[in-house]
Amino acid sequence: MNEAGNQLPQTQKDERLREISPLKKALIRPELGASAGTIVVFLFFLLVAGDSGMFAPEGVLNWGVVSAQFAIIAVGACLLMIAGEFDLSVGSMIGFSGIVIALVSVTWGYPVWFAILVAFVVAIGIGALNGYLVIKTGLPSFIVTLAFLYILRGLTIFVAISTTQQTIIGGVREAAQGDPIAALFGGKIFRGLFSWLADQGLIDKFVAGPKAGQPVIDGIPMIIVWALVLVVLGHILLTRTRFGNWIFAAGGDNVAASNSGVPVKRVKVLMFMLSAFCATVFATCQVIEFGSAAADRGLLKEFEAIISVVIGGALLTGGYGSVIGAALGALIFGVVQQGLFFAGVESSLFRVFLGVILLLAVILNTYIRRMITGER
């Protein structure tokens, strides 16, 4: 009666599949391109700038901080891109949040912790609005967040000038003195460890100047801690949780995902909020470190975040990518930017380098992705 059932072998081990070695299998991952890129970039700078101090403790700290800045906004951009959306308002959001903090604390005299809280609440609210508009109108997030790129930047400059007659608001460092929340963004950790290392002669001490006798690095800046924490949490969220599966599904095919019971709209709005959160972390660290906020901060940061994510192997159309990859993309970005400076290369060549790396990374990543997903 069942011709179809019987004419087939019960199981099919497809003889056309080549066995893949475990090593190759372990290597073929979304972040393979970025890992290879990281190795190449480090080798390159070891060769051309190995004796410039780039790999001495202060040098490492220098490009470490820059990479951490990129990584913080790359985490938000990465998860949002995998969920199938973009946020072009990240740069403007950085300027905006910074001015909010300075305005509330310095100009209006509230405690800095309160100003930081206000900045986070307002920014995350705007992130939610971004997401809500994208969901409601069905417009591409590219357009909606492009509008907010202009709206937020304009508002930031307007608010700064109309309240203080200038676009830079200083005095945050003094206001933040002793503030526990501000220290979370601007302080350093492991100070004791570093002075001990200096006493052991493992790191240098300043020999002259006002800091004479202190170690050249006296701790790990909190911005690096934030970057590491966000990368680790983002990676776990994406790969190890149910919500992470929904992020992939929402970006991979929103119709199939919602037919399978995935709350696609909620996932997308939350990712816009995360993107705003990351921008505000960046802004807060910067404001506390510089002691001031400026209305033009964060220019072009949205593109730098997206470039890090794409170098990290994510697919621009969503549904595919890796937080670890994005973090490596940010590291490549930071090392190249600061490394060229150490190597004494004309700074305008940075953009040439960046363009070349971007192109190579995308070509390599496309090839790797096709191997993994069978995309045609």
Add this chain to the structure above:
Amino acid sequence: MTEPLLELIDIEKHFGHVIALAGVSFSIRPGECHCLLGDNGAGKSTFIKTMAGVHKPTAGKIRVCGKETNFQSPRDAMDAGIATVYQDLAMIPLMSITRNFWMGREPVRKFGPLRFLDFPKANAVTMEEMRKMGINLRAPDQAVGTLSGGERQTVAIARAVYFGARVLILDEPTSALGVRQTSNVLATIDKVRKQGVGVIFISHNVRHALAVGDRFTVLNRGKTLGTAVRGEISAEELQDMMAGGQELAELEGSLGGTV
């Protein structure tokens, strides 16, 4: 004879002044494969969307296990154990088989207050369910995009069955497949039926339908021409009913019996 799992009686569906369905009756019992045949535009998709809760019928009754029911949404139909596998919307090719299989219903393991995906369980169940369908997966973390069309269809079917489908609706699962893939899917239908699930199999292709079907209902211009039981009807007769009779007979003459 066992009671039907799902029964549709004199279903009519109008879209404005278009009469897509003009009184169609249909039933499905546990463990049977009921084929719904019909030419393009006959109303097959409209009919199964009515069963799946996507459309509300303009007139007619729906009974689930003998009880009259109104589906307000696809969710209602799913809760009643009616699962639909649409050919195009089944899977996300960039994601792994396991991630697709569990999409929206991922198993989690608690770690204090935290919940993480239970990959050992998710992978083991996926492998086992696919094995039951006759497909030995190389690895459950393989992307669905690397599977063939028939294998993808099988993942979607296995998923629906695992999550408790009692009636499984397959909308033209074989229309885009080659010979080998088609026989894979037909074999899968046979396995699902043996587990006691009622399978509604929509097809253009009489030979595919005859290979697995227990009963056959032909739709033509929104009406049914009756339901035939396996063995009582030949491929030629079904073909004729689908085309609405004579035109095909004439065509057949000029094409030399190739249709």
